[in-house]
Amino acid sequence: MPGVKEPAYTLVFDPTPGNNHMTVDEFQKALEKGKDEDKIDTMKQILVTMLDGNPLPELLMHIIRFVMPSRNKALKKLLYFYWEIVPKLDADGKLRHEMILVCNAIQHDLQHPNEYIRGNTLRFLTKLREPELLEQMVPSVLQCLEYRHAYVRKYAILAVLSIFKVSDHLLPDAKDHIKNFLAVETDPICKRNAFIGLTELNREDALTYLENNITSMDNLDPLLQIAFVQFIRKDAFQTPSLRHQYIELLCDLLSSATSMEVIFETSIALSSMASNPIVLITAATKLIELAVKVSDNNIKLIVLDRVADINQRNPGSLEDLTLDILRVLHTEDLDVRSKALDIALSLVSSRNVDAVLKLLxxxxxxxxxxxxxxxxxxxxxxxxxxxxxxxxxxxxxxxxxxxxxxxxxxxxxxxxxxxxxxxxxxxxxxxxxxxxxxxxxxxxxxxxxxxxxxxxxxxxxxxxxSETESEIQKCWKHFRESIGEVPIVQSELRKLAQQNHDESQATNEEENISKPTGPVILPDGTYATENAFDSVDSKKTISAEERDSRPPLRRFILNGDFYTSSILASTIIKLILKFEKISKDFTIINALKAESLLILVSILRVGQSNLVEKKIDEDSSERLMTAISIIMDDTNPNEKETERSLLEIAFIDATKSSFKKQIILSQKKSARKTVQDVQKNAEPIDKAISFRQFAAAASSTASDDNIEEDLQLALKGHSVKSLESSTSSKLKKIVPLTGFSDPVYAEAYITNNQFDVVLDVLMVNQTKETLKNLHIQFATLGDLKIIDNPPSTNVIPHGFHRLTVTIKVSSADTGVIFGNIIYDGGHGQDDRYVILNDVHVDIMDYIQPATTSDENFRTMWNAFEWENKISIKSMLPSLHVYLKQLTEGTNMGLLTPAESLGEEDCRFLSCNLYAKSSFGEDALANLCIEKDQTTGQVIGYVRIRSKGQGLALSLGDRVAYIAKKNSNMKLDRI
The missing domain is CATH 1.25.40 (Serine Threonine Protein Phosphatase 5, Tetratricopeptide repeat)
Structure with missing residues (x-):
């Protein structure tokens, strides 16, 4: 019937994965001669083959003759799996004659003395969608409603509901049967199934039954309580007039419930129905208690997600539960802790900030x-x-x-x-x-x-x-203490000599013999002996404890970290310039300059000696020399005011103003997010007021059930597209595997799931002969694995054959699928082959744009080993156009704020991009491009980093493809 959903078939374990499957003749022989244990393995292979897309209609009579009479319970169970998926209609759409024999066998099983066989048969009937078959089963199903064993009755009531849904003419009084069954039934599972059937067929009777059991709801079985809660939630959105009474009933049930499942379902129902803060706090409190009690971390995450949804739909309503949410921090799992902290962070206010910070x-x-x-x-x-x-x-x-x-x-x-x-x-x-x-x-x-x-x-x-004199002098005091005794070279040599002298006087004499050479003039004009540069390596004579006990700056310098010393030089210049502006005490100013010169020169000298673990690099040396020259030039009385103002702009104003802009941008970003959240949940001023008394019972003004919407999204996907767009997208994914002139034409429709690729292959016999043992073989390159190659079959002249091949994807790497079609040659000739076109797996289906913090980006950038650097040359009109094409072509998200990208016609552009694959792989990219003034080209580099080589190379191929696509010549006219 139209509108009836397709059944979900049972999956069967493949006993022989990767092996060649049997032909139809081999299946028939195995069913004829094998024992029950052998027939079980054969039936499993038959089911796997049929689920792969080959219906095997030739086996129906053999299974009726050789499998159906068996009394083996495992074989009978597999037989009903077979009845689920076997084609029951012929080419004309009529019931196949063989199914009459099947109907007789099913009727016998419905009257079987073993209750489990009866129950299994009734469960099969819930998946049957052919009215002609079900018509003969109705009397036996009604008899099973009165069977003594509850296992039979619980499936019998579901079979009654299923038959009525398929065709109400088969069982017109199904509502009365379910109502009468519910009135006399005592088993809780059977009552639950009957109540579910009653809610779908007769809402009034279900509501009456609920009213009759309100007083004893606390003592009912949890399964029946959950069924009541689900009915209440759905009915509350259809009849808003009863919503207030329903909410009170659910609150009473929530306060007395002990089952975790009932507490969860009731809390979710209340959160979707109510907007009263008191009710929401009650529901959220129960959810938080549930998250604290359960031991499974996955359940904790699910429950916390529901709490976050309540807070998102009703901002500020759960503020009093902030500390309760932080009780979840006792869990050792980091994901659960992160989720709890995120929720608590959105609930912090000036009233509870002190308590939250104390706990943290x-x-x-x-x-x-x-x-x-x-x-x-x-x-x-x-x-x-x-x-x-x-x-x-x-x-x-x-x-x-x-x-x-x-x-x-x-x-x-x-x-x-x-x-x-x-x-x-x-x-x-x-x-x-x-x-x-x-x-x-x-x-x-x-x-x-x-x-x-x-x-x-x-x-x-x-x-x-540091702005005031006291603050600058305190900073200077810290620098002096952190550097330690200067000059560093002489003080360190003195310590080494003293240490060696304490150990052994004889060794001291041997190690401290100086070369009889004269003094050496250094680049800065000072004198030094060569003892400092030819002294023993300090790493061999100074213990780790002594190195760690040094002051911070001295420790960093002797460990070879001269980037820190260059930052120190810039800081010293800033402090001197500020002190000169606020103080006229030239004695202190000159003392600061002299001491700063001594410190910087001392760092330069020790960086050139063997006392450090790593010699000073050219960049740090140049920055130190620049700082020295600035301080020396600052003592020149002929210094111009313009030079002075440039120094102040460079060292005092520029970096601070940049940081201020960064803070302002982050504040605007957070404010924008807050405004979006408020707008999302705010009620518009001009929204129409709905009066319940004036609205019809089935009024469209009732709010939607969010839980039902989530279920539909889970079944249909993340977005429901129109039929036209979905059809066009399907056509784009059809790939021809062979040519039209080949004896076998093949094409594949590619479906990308999260962790696999499904090829739905259609093969057409374009010859006038029957192609025997026709089969297709696939192989892969990359991180792809073929789950199973389909079995061979015979295809009549100009006939069609359809099969499905599943390929497992283990990473977002470039993958290639290739293969060939093989069939028997005529009259003892060799097999014939048709080579297939290659199918390239699009990695963009597995890569999605993502966001992360700047700190996390830098951490991953330093940690990832693989880098792919691609040079760029493009004739696109602007840098922003290229950035847009890059983000669209690689599915990477832009981390750099739009305010930092510059104007549309800027000459230089640098930004960071980030994406995450379905397999949890991180992909980082840095784009540095400029507009060449002479050629007008966009030139530069894209650096891609990832933990594995495959993702970096795959994204590099996409970047190269974008460049190739943009460089194609377009013909304007002929």
Whole structure:
């Protein structure tokens, strides 16, 4: 009948995967001569072959003759799987004559003394859609409604419902049968199935039965309670007048329910029906308790998702449950903790921020105490980011949070410490009142800092935000202590000599013999002996404990991290320029300049010696020399005002203004997101008011059932397209495998699922002869694996044969499918072959644009091994046009904000892109392009990084394809 859904066939395990399947003759012989155990294996192979697309109509009579009479329970079960999928109609659409014998056997099984055979037969009837077959089964099914065993009755009531749905003429009084059955039934499962049938056939009788059982609902079986809840939820959206009574009933049930399934279903129903904050809090509280109690992490994630949905649809209603949600943090799973923190973060307000931060501080302290636990470092970073986000929003909590996080600075790893410094940077910029105290706390905390990356960020903060004389002098004092004794070379040599002298005087004399050479003039004009450059390697004589006990800056410099020293040089120049603007005490100014020159020259000298683990690089050396020249030139009385203003712009104004813009952009982004969330859930001012008293019972003004919509989306896909668009998209995915002049024409319709590719192949015999043993063989290149090659078959002249091939995809890598068609030659000749065209799997079906934070992007960029660098030459009109084509062609999301991309006609463009595959693979890309002024071309590079080689190469091929497509010449006229 039109409108009846297609049955979902039962899947059968393939006993011989990868092996060649039997032919029809072999199947027939195996069914004729084999024992029951052999017939079971044969039936499994037959079912797998039929599910692959070959109906095997020739086997129907053999199965009726040799399988149907058997009393083996396993064979009988497989037989009913066979009846599900066997074609029951002939070419004219009429019932096949052999099915009469099948009907007689099914009727006998409906009266079988074994209740499990009866129940299995009744379950089969629920999947049968042919009225001609079902018509003969109706009397036996009605008899099974009164059978003594509940296993038979629970399927009999479902069979009655299924028969009525197929054709109401077969069982016109099905409603009365179900109603009478429900009145006398005592088994809870049977009552539940009967009530479900009654809700689908007669809403009034179902409502009456519900009213009669309201008083005893607390004592009913959980299965029947869930059926009641589902009926209430659906009926509430169809009859809004009863919604208030339904909500009260569900609240009573929720308060007394003990079954987790009932609690979950009732809470979800209440959240979809009600908008009252008290009801929503009750439902969300039960869900949170459920998430705390259950041990399965997947269930925790599902329940937390439902809580997030309630909060999203009703913003602000769950604010009082913020601390309750954070109880889930006791779970060890990082995904569950991340989900709970995300929900709690959206609920934090000025009323509960103190309590939330106290709890997060306690969690952070526990991670430090239990640092040996698995994933404690990741959890610590997650907590720091959450505390960062909360504290930035609330000024009253920022000061306490900064002091707490800075106390842990020495115990955190490089990434976590960098996150703390980023947090301090943002708070210092947003809240000027807290600036002085935060800078002092930062200077004190840096004494224990072990991360060079975090220390560089702290140097930038000290250089940018130290404004007063006292703040600058405190920073300078910290630098002096962090560098230690200068000059560094002489002090380190003295320590080495003293250490060696303590160990052995004889060894000391041998190791400290200097070469009898004269003094050496260094590039800066100073003198030095060659002892510092030819001294023994400090790594062999200084212990690790002593190296770790050095002050931070001295430790970084001696470890070879001269990038930090170049940042120190820029910070020193900033502090000197600021001090000159606010103070006229030239004694202090000259002292600062002299000490800064001593520090920078000392760093340069130690960078050229053997005392460091790695010699200074050219870039850092040049930056240090530039800083020295700026400080020396600053003492020149003939310095012009324009030079002075340029220095102040470069070192004082430029970087700080850039950071301010970055903060403003992030605030606008978060404000935009907040506005979108409010608009999504806000009621428009001009929305029509609906009066329930004036509306019809089946009024269209009733709100939609969100749960039913989710179920439909899960069944039909993420988006419901029109018939025209879906048809056109299907036509685009049809690929010809052979030519029209080949003896066998083949084409494939390609369907891409999440983890596999399905080829629906149609083969046409274009000859006037029957092609025997026709089969198709596929092979693959790349991370593809063929699940099964279909069996051979015979195709009549000008006949059609359809088969399905499933290919497993294990990564988003470029894959190629190739193969050939083989069939027997005539009169003892060799087999004949038809070579197939290659089919390329489109990796874009498995890559979706994604977003991530800048910190996470940089972390992955440094961690990923494979890089594919592609040069670009394109004649596109602008850089933004090329960026648009790149994002569309590679399915990568743009991470760089639109405000940072420049104008449409800009000459230079640099941005980051990110995508994620269906298999969890991350793909990073960096685009650096410019507009060549002479040729007008877009030139530059795309660098793609991924954890595996395949994804980087595949995306590189897509970038090359975009360039090739754009370089094709277009013919304007002839």
């Amino acid at each position: 501080k306690k969690e952070l302290q526990q991670t430090v105490a239990n640092s040996e636990k698995e994933k404690s470092m990741e959890y610590r970073q997650l907590l720091i980011k959450t505390i960062h986000t909360v504290a930035v929003r609330f000024e009253e909590a920022a000061a306490d949070v900064i002091s707490l996080l800075l106390d842990f600075l020495g115990e955190l790893n490089s990434t976590a410490a960098s996150d703390v410094i980023s947090f301090v940077k943002e708070v210092v910029e947003k809240y000027p009142k807290l600036r002085s105290g935060n800078l002092e706390n930062l200077s004190l905390a840096l004494e224990n800092c072990k991360s060079a990356k975090a220390y560089r960020g702290a140097l930038w903060i000290l250089g940018e935000f």
